[in-house]
Amino acid sequence: MSRPPATFATARLFVRPAREHDGPSVFTAYASDPDVTRYLSWRAYERVEPLSAFLRDCIAYRERHHGPFVWLLCLKGTDTPIGSISLTREDPGRATFGYVLGKKFWGHGFATEALCPLVDWALAQPDIFRAWAFCDVENIASARVMEKSGLQREGILRRWQIFPALSSAPRDCLAYAKVR
Numbered sequence: 490m491s492r493p494p495a496t497f498a499t500a501r502l503f504v505r506p507a508r509e510h511d512g513p514s515v516f517t518a519y520a521s522d523p524d525v526t527r528y529l530s531w532r533a534y535e536r537v538e539p540l541s542a543f544l545r546d547c548i549a550y551r552e553r554h555h556g557p558f559v560w561l562l563c564l565k566g567t568d569t570p571i572g573s574i575s576l577t578r579e580d581p582g583r584a585t586f587g588y589v590l591g592k593k594f595w596g597h598g599f600a601t602e603a604l605c606p607l608v609d610w611a612l613a614q615p616d617i618f619r620a621w622a623f624c625d626v627e628n629i630a631s632a633r634v635m636e637k638s639g640l641q642r643e644g645i646l647r648r649w650q651i652f653p654a655l656s657s658a659p660r661d662c663l664a665y666a667k668v669r
């Protein structure tokens with residue numbers, strides 16, 4: 490099973506793994522903002538230390554074949570994260586994606602720009618047949634990112650994921666995928 494690239498570049502982004510000292514900049518860029526985490530499976534961080542611990546885990550996950558692989562998105566020419574993207578291969582034959590951006594970077598197509606090359610990478614692997622992601626049924630921006638990245642809407646996963654900012658009960662999600 491091959492690992493995805495450690496770093497890659499797009500037209501505007503340099504995408505790299507998290508490092509131990511990224512905690513404070515990730516906290517400031519997006520992870521402490523409840524507007525950002527509204528449709529995420531985790532709550533906004535109130536302190537940097539637990540976030541730094543999570544980033545340390547991400548570094549360790551990289552050593553595993555199935556990840557999750559978490560990258561930080563930096564504007565080219567900078568080393569400061571504006572968001573992140575993840576790829577998980579826990580299910581045979583599938584790659585699952587997730588992404589998040591700091592609020593002031595919404596609406597510029599950055600998530601699509603980061604997702605497209607990873608979808609291409611995934612479907613070029615002999616053992617990956619399905620690149621997919623899901624979002625809350627009300628997360629219109631995320632659904633558009635998936636569409637613009639070439640994933641097709643498959644339907645609604647009922648009661649699929651808990652988004653703690655919205656409800657303690659799992660909510661319906663939209664599933665999007667590209668297969669080969």
Ligand SMILES: CC(C)(COP(=O)(O)OP(=O)(O)OC[C@H]1O[C@@H](n2cnc3c(N)ncnc32)[C@H](O)[C@@H]1OP(=O)(O)O)[C@@H](O)C(=O)NCCC(=O)NCCS
Pocket residue numbers: 524525526528529587588589590591594595596597598599600601623624625628629630631633634637
């Ligand atoms: C979801 C997210 C990553 C989108 O990234 P982005 O780089 O801002 O996305 P884009 O710039 O490609 O814009 C998203 C599209 O959704 C549209 N959109 C955004 N909010 C919308 C809304 N409320 N209603 C309708 N369309 C909306 C935009 O117009 C754009 O469409 P267009 O390209 O056809 O004009 C970003 O909003 C984010 O980080 N949100 C918080 C975290 C999150 O929800 N992550 C996804 C979890 S599944």
